[in-house]
Amino acid sequence: MTPATPKPETITRKQSIIQPEPDTGKPLVFNTKGLNLYYGKTHALKDIHLPIAENEVTAIIGPSGCGKSTYLKALNRMVEMVESVKITGEVLYRDSNIFDRSFKVEELRTRVGMVFQKPNPFPKTIFDNVAYGPRIHGIRDKKTLKQIVEKSLRGAAIWDEVKDRLDENAYSLSGGQQQRICIARCLAIEPDVILMDEPTSALDPKSTMKVEELVQDLKEKYSIVIVTHNMQQAARISDKTAFFLNGEVVEYDATDTIFSNPSDKRTEDYISGRFG
Amino acid sequence: MLKAGSVKEMIQQKKKATSSTSVIEKAVPVLLFTAAFISVLTTIGIVFTLIIETILFFRQVSIAEFFSGTVLRPLSRVEPQYSILPLIMGTMMTTIIAMLVAIPVGLTTAVYLSEYASTGARKVLKPMIEVLAGIPTIVYGFFAFTFVTPVLREVIPGLASTNALSPGLVMGIMIIPMVASLSEDAMSSVPNAMREGALAMGCTKFEVTFRVVIPAAISGIIASFVLGISRAIGETMIVTIASGSTKNFTFDVTQSMQTMTAYIVEVTSGDAAAGTTIYYSLYAVAMTLFVFTLTMNMLARYISRRFREVY
Numbered sequence: 001m002t003p004a005t006p007k008p009e010t011i012t013r014k015q016s017i018i019q020p021e022p023d024t025g026k027p028l029v030f031n032t033k034g035l036n037l038y039y040g041k042t043h044a045l046k047d048i049h050l051p052i053a054e055n056e057v058t059a060i061i062g063p064s065g066c067g068k069s070t071y072l073k074a075l076n077r078m079v080e081m082v083e084s085v086k087i088t089g090e091v092l093y094r095d096s097n098i099f100d101r102s103f104k105v106e107e108l109r110t111r112v113g114m115v116f117q118k119p120n121p122f123p124k125t126i127f128d129n130v131a132y133g134p135r136i137h138g139i140r141d142k143k144t145l146k147q148i149v150e151k152s153l154r155g156a157a158i159w160d161e162v163k164d165r166l167d168e169n170a171y172s173l174s175g176g177q178q179q180r181i182c183i184a185r186c187l188a189i190e191p192d193v194i195l196m197d198e199p200t201s202a203l204d205p206k207s208t209m210k211v212e213e214l215v216q217d218l219k220e221k222y223s224i225v226i227v228t229h230n231m232q233q234a235a236r237i238s239d240k241t242a243f244f245l246n247g248e249v250v251e252y253d254a255t256d257t258i259f260s261n262p263s264d265k266r267t268e269d270y271i272s273g274r275f276g
Numbered sequence: 277m278l279k280a281g282s283v284k285e286m287i288q289q290k291k292k293a294t295s296s297t298s299v300i301e302k303a304v305p306v307l308l309f310t311a312a313f314i315s316v317l318t319t320i321g322i323v324f325t326l327i328i329e330t331i332l333f334f335r336q337v338s339i340a341e342f343f344s345g346t347v348l349r350p351l352s353r354v355e356p357q358y359s360i361l362p363l364i365m366g367t368m369m370t371t372i373i374a375m376l377v378a379i380p381v382g383l384t385t386a387v388y389l390s391e392y393a394s395t396g397a398r399k400v401l402k403p404m405i406e407v408l409a410g411i412p413t414i415v416y417g418f419f420a421f422t423f424v425t426p427v428l429r430e431v432i433p434g435l436a437s438t439n440a441l442s443p444g445l446v447m448g449i450m451i452i453p454m455v456a457s458l459s460e461d462a463m464s465s466v467p468n469a470m471r472e473g474a475l476a477m478g479c480t481k482f483e484v485t486f487r488v489v490i491p492a493a494i495s496g497i498i499a500s501f502v503l504g505i506s507r508a509i510g511e512t513m514i515v516t517i518a519s520g521s522t523k524n525f526t527f528d529v530t531q532s533m534q535t536m537t538a539y540i541v542e543v544t545s546g547d548a549a550a551g552t553t554i555y556y557s558l559y560a561v562a563m564t565l566f567v568f569t570l571t572m573n574m575l576a577r578y579i580s581r582r583f584r585e586v587y
Contacts, residue, residue, distance in 0.1 A: 076476060078472065078475065078476055081472070081475070083394065083395070106478045106479070106480055107478065108478075109475065109476055109477060109478040109479075110477070110478030113476065113477065114476035116469065116472065116473065116476075118469060120467070120469035120470055120472065120473040121473075122470060122473065122474075122488060122492070123470075123492055124491075132474075132477070133477045133478070136474075136477065136478070136479055136483055136487065137478070182473070185473075185477070186477070189477060189478070
C-alpha cells in the first residue's frame with residue numbers, strides 16, 4: 001500500500017501547473033447540498049456536501065461500504081432502482097435539483113453517462129452496442145450512425161483494435177476491450193458528465209493502464225467522477241479527491257493535497273494503508 | 277486420546293471389511309442407465325408400433341386419398357372415406373384460436389412479472405398463475421361446454437352448440453401459464469447489468485423492456501410459443517367435449533369440428549374391431565399427430581439454440 005507521504009510526484013506536479021489552486025472558479029456540473037440517503041433503516045449517506053467541477057476528474061475513495069458507489073449512483077438516480085431507498089437533500093446538476101419532480105430522469109441520464117464496475121455490453125455487435133444510445137434517442141440515418149460509432153470508438157481509444165470487426169458480438173472481445181466499448185457506448189450520446197464505478201477493478205493491469213490514460217484524455221471534453229478503491233489510481237488520474245467513510249465525506253480537496261498533506265487524521269490513516 | 281496414525285488404520289480396516297462397496301459402485305451406473313433407458317425404449321416401442329400399423333393402413337387406403345381428400349366418413353357402410361384433412365383443419369383452427377389468446381396474454385403477463393411487478397405482487401401472482409396450469413383439462417372442457425359456449429351463443433347468433441371457437445379460447449387460457457412462465461424465465465435470466473446499462477443511457481423502462489430484455493430473451497420466448505402450439509395440437513379433452521365430432525372441412529369456427537385427438541377418442545371409445553380399416557386409421561392419425569408435435573418440439577429446441585444471444 002501507499003506509504004504515508006506518497007507520491008506520483010511528477011504527475012501531481014504537472015497537475016498543479018494546470019490546476020494551480022484547488023478551488024479555481026471553474027463552473028460546477030454537480031453540487032451536492034445536504035444529501036441524506038437511506039436504504040430502509042440504514043443511513044447510507046450522511047449530510048453530503050460536495051462540489052464537482054467541469055472538465056476535471058473527481059475521485060471518490062474510501063473503504064468498502066463507505067457509500068462511495070451509492071453516492072455515484074445517486075448522481076444519475078440509478079440508486080432509485082433499489083425499492084427501499086429514501087433520499088433527502090439536494091443534488092444540483094447545472095443548477096437544477098435532480099430530485100425535483102419536474103426533472104426528467106431519462107434526460108439526466110442522457111447527460112450523465114455511466115460506466116460500470118463489470119463491463120456490461122449488450123449481446124449485440126460492437127457497432128450496435130455503440131449505436132444503441134443514438135438509436136434510442138431517435139437517430140436513424142445510417143451514415144450519421146457510422147460517423148458517431150467511429151468517433152466514439154476513437155474517443156474510447158479502441159477504434160484501431162475493432163475497426164475490422166464491428167459486426168462481431170461485443171462478447172468476443174477481452175474484458176478490457178469490452179470496458180472501452182462500454183465507454184464508447186457512453187460517449188456516443190455525447191454526455192456532459194461520465195460517472196465511473198470502479199471501472200478497472202475487473203481488468204488486468206495493462207487494460208487498467210489503457211483506461212486510466214483514456215480518462216486523462218476524456219477530461220478535456222467531459223467532467224468525470226470516478227469511484228475507486230485503488231488509491232494509487234486516484235492519485236494518478238484525478239484532480240480532486242473526496243474521501244468517504246461510513247457514509248460521510250471526511251475530506252475533499254485537490255488530489256495532491258489529500259495525498260501529501262491531508263488535514264484529517266482518518267484520511268492520513270486510510271491513504272497510508274493503516275485501514276481499509 | 278487417539279494415537280498418531282490410528283485414524284489411518286481404522287480407515288484401512290473399514291475398507292477391507294466393506295469390499296461390497298465396489299459391487300455397489302459398479303451396480304449403480306447400470307441401474308441408473310436402465311432407468312434412463314426405459315423412457316427411450318418406450319418411445320422406440322411406440323414409434324415402431326405406429327409405423328407398422330400405419331403401413332398396414334396404407335395397404336387399404338391410398339396415401340393420396342388420406343392426405344388430399346376432404347371427406348372423412350369412416351362409419352359409412354356404403355362408401356367409407358378416409359381423409360385426414362378435416363381433422364387437420366379442426367386441429368389447426370382450434371390451435372390458432374388458442375394461440376391468439378395464449379401468446380398475447382402470456383407474453384404480457386411475462387413482461388409484467390419479469391419487468392414491472394414489485395416483489396410483493398410477483399410473490400402473489402406467480403403461484404396463482406401456476407394454479408391455472410394445474411387444473412385438469414377435463415375441467416376446462418366442461419367449462420368450455422357448459423359455460424363459455426352458452427355465453428358466446430348470446431353474442432354470436434349462428435354458433436353451434438359444439439364448435440371450434442369455444443374450446444379454442446379455453447385451450448388458450450389453459451396454455452397462458454405455460455407461455456407466461458417459460459417467457460418469464462427467459463426474461464428474468466437476462467442479467468440486470470444489461471438493464472442498468474440501458475437505463476444509465478437514458479432509456480425509459482419501456483425501451484429497456486422492448487429493446488434490451490425481449491431481444492436478449494427472444495429465443496426462450498419463441499420456444500415457449502412453439503411449445504404452447506405443441507401443447508394445443510396434442511390437447512384432447514377440451515376439444516372432445518366442446519368441439520363435437522362432426523368431421524367438417526371448413527374454416528368456419530362457429531361450427532363443430534373434430535380434431536385429430538378427438539377422432540382417436542371417438543374411435544377408441546366405440547367398438548372398432550382389430551384389423552378393420554377404421555382400426556388402422558387410428559394409427560395413421562396418431563402417427564400424423566406424433567409427427568406434428570415432434571416437429572414442433574424440435575423446432576422449439578432449434579430456435580432456442582439458433583437465436584440464443586450469448587452473454
